[in-house]
Amino acid sequence: MTHTLLTLTAVIALFLSGCGQTAPDLNGSNNNISDANAISGDTVSIDESNYGNESSGSYNSSADGFRSVYFDFGDYTISSEMENAMNNNIKVAMSSSSKIKIEGNCDEFGTDEYNYALGLKRAKAVKDSLVSQGIASDKTVIVSFGESSPVCTEPNDSCYDRNRRVDLRLVK
């Protein structure tokens, strides 16, 4: 009797376990699958060549009598070697009535947003130096260009040195 009971139980359990599997839909007719329309739409092509920075090279450096300020790797403090450049920049800033754009730049070794923040810290250091010498804060605007605007693209140390810089120019 016990044997019969166990066998019967096993058969029922196996039958029920078989019911738990879902077979694939062999017709493929009841599948909630979208077609490829979602990717057939045309996407835009926008040309902004007339906007943005002027020709490379001439734009990517200081202008209007200002001198670029250079920084050590990963650093955003103005070194004593840059004092002459900053003294010059203070004189030019004081003699001008225009707004001054201060642009922070980095070498190519940073990544993503962090490199732009590093460029920003450099621009801010130059701005703070100008403001401490009496230039009105609202006469300046700072922008970080991260690694987007190198003056030099050769893979060597002196080139990387020239890219870790702050450029200044008058807003026209």
Place this chain on the structure above:
Amino acid sequence: MKHLFSIILLVHFFTLSLFGVDATLKIETDVEHRSRIALVDGSPVKNAQVFKILLSDLKISGHFIPDTTHHEGDVTSNLILPGLKGKEYVLKYSMKQTSGAKLFIRLLKASDGTQVFKKSYAVPARSKMPFLLHKAISDVNNILKYPSISWINRYVVYAIYTTPGRSEIRLADYTMTYKKTIIKGGLNLFPKWADAKQRAIYYTSYKELIPTLYKLNIYNGSKQKIASSQGMMVCSDVSKDGSKILLTMAPEGQADIFEMNVGSKSKRRVTNFKGIDVNGRYIDNESRIVFVSNRLGYPNIFKKSITSAATSQVVYRGRKNNACDAHGNKIVYSSRESNNAFGKNTFNLYLATSGSSSTRPITTRGTNQFPRFSADGSVVLYLKQTGYSTSIGYINLTSSQSLLFPYNGKKIQSIDW
């Protein structure tokens, strides 16, 4: 009667132990059970690239063990080559690229040639051929009731530097076979998908005096100015429903993270630190963020609540953890592990969670950067450089399957998926 009661009890016990445990078990079984599948090309003109993309899709899904031989055969026939009868499925396909791209697929049981599924796909633009293939494999995956891999159908949007001071924003499929420039000229950076359906992007334009964030509908070209800030302006993350965004801005010259309500344009300052706070990503149902900060003197990953000031360190290893992404409570970050001031450094990717300090590496060599989770968090996209070659890499976190696709283009500035 007593025996009948015993039988009912025993059956109940068996069924409970078979089905009761099993919601979770079943999911795990589904993922762990990978189907052996072969591809049979019935196209009028055989195309190695088509085969390669189908193979990649099957591999990276983590749900299939594909046969890597490019078999040929009649797509309309139910005949299964003797050598393929040991597989579970055979996927027969035919791709025509004469006017647009047209794909026909039939999924057959390898044992007897029974048809499980068939479907035709078409797009007018031939260049979008890879999307037909991704869609087909995604459908085959769904038919076999595996967890969704719809992320293979999504566009990747990325910005590249073209010349100093200029960039382009491009769209691609995940294999980077399809590529299209959507914004060229000017300096436009940090593209980020604005909605789950990928109809619009946020990006930062430098054509005005200060960086300005725009929202662009990539289908009709309508553009909306969202915000601008001196210093920097980046849309770092978008909430699930698209109503809120995390911005890195510097209104007073220090980079901090803000949350903006896109509808009302109201902003809330989330971090306030004199150093660098960038790269905010929503975690924990968007109640908190993880972000990169140099508040300990070096870049590392921190988290904080959107509404309160308390900030805590997430990662306790490495001293150059300079980028991260998040999904749910999972965090992936890149860590610089060598100290070359100039030249290539070793960057590896690590996986962490918001509730624990443990981390595990998911790459071990080369320069691995720009980690980005797929929309479902199951796969990580990243940029890999080894020697002089650059690739777009994918790691399926469930199956540990990884794939690399060569990338020969110009330097990538930012990427989103």
